[in-house]
Amino acid sequence: MNSKIGRWISLDRKKISIIGVPSDYGQQRRGVDMGPSAMRYAGAIERLEKLGYDVIDEGDISVHRTKRNKQYDGKLLNLEEVLEVSERLAKKVDEVIKQDRFPVILGGDHSISIGSIAGIRKHYQNLGIIWFDAHTDINTPETTPSGNIHGMPLAVNLGLGDHRLISIAGNAPKLKFENIVFIGARSIDEGEKALIKEKNIKIFTMHEIDRMGMSKVIEETVEYLKARHVDGVHMSIDLDALDPIFTPGVGTPVPGGITYRESHLAMEMLEEAKMITSCEFVEVNPILDERNKTANTAVALMGSLLGEKLV
Numbered sequence: 001m002n003s004k005i006g007r008w009i010s011l012d013r014k015k016i017s018i019i020g021v022p023s024d025y026g027q028q029r030r031g032v033d034m035g036p037s038a039m040r041y042a043g044a045i046e047r048l049e050k051l052g053y054d055v056i057d058e059g060d061i062s063v064h065r066t067k068r069n070k071q072y073d074g075k076l077l078n079l080e081e082v083l084e085v086s087e088r089l090a091k092k093v094d095e096v097i098k099q100d101r102f103p104v105i106l107g108g109d110h111s112i113s114i115g116s117i118a119g120i121r122k123h124y125q126n127l128g129i130i131w132f133d134a135h136t137d138i139n140t141p142e143t144t145p146s147g148n149i150h151g152m153p154l155a156v157n158l159g160l161g162d163h164r165l166i167s168i169a170g171n172a173p174k175l176k177f178e179n180i181v182f183i184g185a186r187s188i189d190e191g192e193k194a195l196i197k198e199k200n201i202k203i204f205t206m207h208e209i210d211r212m213g214m215s216k217v218i219e220e221t222v223e224y225l226k227a228r229h230v231d232g233v234h235m236s237i238d239l240d241a242l243d244p245i246f247t248p249g250v251g252t253p254v255p256g257g258i259t260y261r262e263s264h265l266a267m268e269m270l271e272e273a274k275m276i277t278s279c280e281f282v283e284v285n286p287i288l289d290e291r292n293k294t295a296n297t298a299v300a301l302m303g304s305l306l307g308e309k310l311v
């Protein structure tokens with residue numbers, strides 16, 4: 001990574017702000033709004049403090065408990081609620097980065113990425129994204145099989161979809177197709193496949209992870225983003241990227257996923273590359289979990305991504 005460019009040198013990695021986003025409006029299974037609590041109880045703050053960081057827990061974004069599943073256009077479930085949460089989160093993330101703090105965002109379902117990326121994007125001209133997920137979350141209102149906005153955040157950030165969603169905290173598009181890398185995908189809808197092919201988006205599905213090994217996948221990811229001259233990289237971690245054996249507490253589990261060690265290796269190598277400038281952990285649903293296993297795994301991955309060493 002060309003460590004001389006952008007905010008990698010200016011962003012003080014010793015200061016971290018934790019932002020909780022207790023929203024479940026992007027999908028229809030209850031409980032993912034308790035994800036931030038579950039990750040706090042799993043020791044997120046203490047773990048980062050132990051690594052020497054100055055950690056501020058900014059608390060949770062306020063999320064109104066209103067009526068659910070009001071149809072909008074028959075396509076976007078809970079649109080008003082998602083809009084409100086996204087605006088608030090974008091504002092909070094923007095404030096935190098302005099204070100030169102590294103944002104660690106705790107979801108909530110994956111629709112929260114609309115707000116997090118909108119806020120982060122204000123500070124980077126050529127933002128890169130690593131989407132660590134069993135899904136590609138690039139559906140539009142036209143292609144969505146479910147109406148669930150957690151299957152659409154990347155599309156929204158690329159400027160595709162509802163005009164109010166795409167214009168959260170400024171102009172669309174926030175991302176470039178060529179600055180995205182998918183890792184771990186294995187459940188991709190037909191419309192998503194067509195878009196990924198058309199735009200030639202970089203993707204390491206489980207097939208590539210199996211064939212190449214995670215080590216090579218991360219090496220190529222780092223090289224790819226370097227070649228794009230990104231000035232920051234947001235790491236979006238959907239816990240369903242891992243095999244449900246390791247992270248059963250997610251709303252949309254898909255078998256055949258990334259192992260516990262492969263996921264840690266990915267985090268460790270990305271930490272070594274010193275390219276990550278913000279991160280989020282989403283889709284932790286304690287109601288569906290087994291003894292907080294998924295939140296514990298999320299916090300362990302957070303440790304590896306932010307510098308914890310085995311020896």
Ligand SMILES: NC(=[NH2+])NCCC[C@H](N)C(=O)O
Binds near residue numbers: 135139283
């Ligand atoms: N963030 C997630 N878990 N997304 C799951 C999306 C599932 C499916 N592709 C949909 O759009 O409904």
Ligand SMILES: [Mn+2]
Binds near residue numbers: 133134135238240252
């Ligand atoms: Mn997913």
Ligand SMILES: [Mn+2]
Binds near residue numbers: 110133135137150238
């Ligand atoms: Mn996702």
